[in-house]
Amino acid sequence: MVEFHFTTPITKEDVQKVKIGDVIYISGTIFTARDEAHERALHLAEKGEKMPIDFEGLAVYHCGPVVRQVGDEWEIVAAGPTTSTRMDLFEDEFIKTFNVNVVIGKGGMGDRTAKAMKEYKAIYTAFVGGAAVVAAKGIKRVKEVHWLDLGTPECLWVLEVDKFGPLIVGIDSNGDSLFKNVALQAQENLGKIGEFLGITF
Amino acid sequence: MTETFDNTIIEDIVVKLHKFAATQLPNDVSDALKTMYEQETKPTSKAALKTIVDNFTIADETSTPMCQDTGIHIYYVNIGENFPKVIGIEETLRKASVRATKEVPLRPNAVNPIVGGNSGDNTGNYIPFINYDFIPGVDYLEITVFPKGGGSENMCALGMLKPGQGINGIKKFVIDTIINAGGQPCPPGVVGVGIGGGADIALKLAKKQVMRPIGERHPDPEIAKLEEDLLKAINMTGIGAMGLGGDFSTALDVKIEYAHRHPASLPAAVAYQCWAARRSTARIYPDKRVEYLTHKEE
Structure with missing residues (x-):
């Protein structure tokens, strides 16, 4: 378990240094995107339209924050990750299209995304699900917000972060997946579980 | 018994229950998570448990929701058969959800599944969802706020x-x-x-x-x-x-x-x-006395 500190823009060379089980912290700029923002970004890109910000080298965060508006300013109250597997539908295209090398979420992602991470040299990192207050501590301010018509959980929040983490590397740029390894181990453990419960799987 | 109970009292208590539930884990849950952190030997899980313990500790200290998913609103209402008559409990609980969403604050989590769109205040068709039970032989009204993450x-x-x-x-x-x-x-x-x-x-x-x-x-x-x-x-x-x-x-x-x-x-x-096993319960007595079963009143 090695600890890395990265500052955006994070390059493909940077992410190739880390392996599953390592821990990283990010400083600089990250942006949130859940299902609908992924869908819209890819849809706009397909039509050749420009994104509201340049995503290249930034980290995409699967997160729908609790926010508060104070005057003209937005304040992040709580900002933990949402379940990443929902974004398996979009993430391979997203990484490829926008050169986003770091994905932050929770719960892991599937084979389709792992394959894309190997091909395009990106990593998936897991923030602890629900650890919204620790997450908010690493968020210094809201730089920009776009696509508010999607609602505050689904829109695109551009965030300035300082030592945002700990982020545990779940899929590395070799396509190795900590979550897949744990799932395989769980399957192997079924033998002794069955023996203990007096059942067969 | 013909006297009716004052609903504004219930509304205030339920808003407070939302604040408790969102920001402080009941002791049985926080103690169990701390013990687990001590016991775990695998570094990846231990690191995650450390973050979880840090997170709920800061949330408690700063009265901030411990998770950004503050849940869909579910209530369990146990009505003591000897509690005074209550009129409009559903309306009172809906009002409490709307107020808590603004005051705690909570994330708006009620989305129309047919035409889309977030109601913005945690209410909608059948939401908050209210479970009612009658409890024979007691004179209190017991309300549990159970915010359930997606x-x-x-x-x-x-x-x-x-x-x-x-x-x-x-x-x-x-x-x-x-x-x-x-x-x-x-x-x-x-x-x-x-x-x-x-x-x-x-x-x-x-x-x-x-x-x-x-x-x-x-x-x-x-x-x-x-x-x-x-x-x-x-x-x-x-x-x-x-x-x-x-x-x-x-x-x-x-x-x-x-x-x-x-x-x-x-x-x-x-x-x-999930680990953020949030719940908060209050008992309200006919004399307006309130007993919080899961949390301590500041």
């Missing part, structure tokens, strides 16, 4: 087993559900199991179980043994905190309840509650 809810499962599959079939169904869920429902959480009754009854029982205090065993020794065995078995999967691999941190507890079943059916339901 990530863990998505991993709930219902199995309409064949009666011939028996108790072993249920054990297998529970373990398969947990392994399939992996890290997605934010383990270590509480696994509720409902058996029998019917499809809806099994799920309702399962969901109600996750509100029981950690460590509490079912009064029926047979069920208590099943709870203990399944807890041990789930932690043998090695899934660990957040699915990062751990030897002791896949589940905080397993709670089981059953209803008698139809001869042709064996429904088995699994409800999952």
Whole structure:
């Protein structure tokens, strides 16, 4: 378990240094995107339209924050990750299209995304699900917000972060997946579980 | 009894219950998570548990929601049969949800499934969802606020087993559900199991179980043994905190309840509650005295 500190823009060379089980912290700029923002970004890109910000080298965060508006300013109250597997539908295209090398979420992602991470040299990192207050501590301010018509959980929040983490590397740029390894181990453990419960799987 | 109870008191109490639930874990949950952090040996799960403990500690100190998913609003209302008449409890609870959304603040989580769009205030068709029970022989009104997160809810499962599959079939169904869920429902959480009754009854029982205090065993020794065995078995999967691999941190507890079943059916339901196992309960007495059962009033 090695600890890395990265500052955006994070390059493909940077992410190739880390392996599953390592821990990283990010400083600089990250942006949130859940299902609908992924869908819209890819849809706009397909039509050749420009994104509201340049995503290249930034980290995409699967997160729908609790926010508060104070005057003209937005304040992040709580900002933990949402379940990443929902974004398996979009993430391979997203990484490829926008050169986003770091994905932050929770719960892991599937084979389709792992394959894309190997091909395009990106990593998936897991923030602890629900650890919204620790997450908010690493968020210094809201730089920009776009696509508010999607609602505050689904829109695109551009965030300035300082030592945002700990982020545990779940899929590395070799396509190795900590979550897949744990799932395989769980399957192997079924033998002794069955023996203990007096059942067969 | 003809006097009616003052609903504004109830509304204020329920807003306070929302604040408690969102920002402070009940002691049984926070203690269990701390113990688990001490026990876990795998570095990935230990790191996740450290973040979880740090997170709920700061949330408590700063009165901030511990998770950005402040849940869909579910209420359990136990009406003592000797409590004064209450008129418009549903309207009162809806108002409390709207106020708590602004005041705590909570994330708006009520989305129209047909035409889309977030209502913005945590109310909508059937939401908040209110469960009512009458309690004979008591004079209090007991309200539990149960904000339920979506990530863990998505991993709930219902199995309409064949009666011939028996108790072993249920054990297998529970373990398969947990392994399939992996890290997605934010383990270590509480696994509720409902058996029998019917499809809806099994799920309702399962969901109600996750509100029981950690460590509490079912009064029926047979069920208590099943709870203990399944807890041990789930932690043998090695899934660990957040699915990062751990030897002791896949589940905080397993709670089981059953209803008698139809001869042709064996429904088995699994409800999952994440590590942020939030709940808050207050008892309101006819003299307007309030007793908070899960939290201390500042």
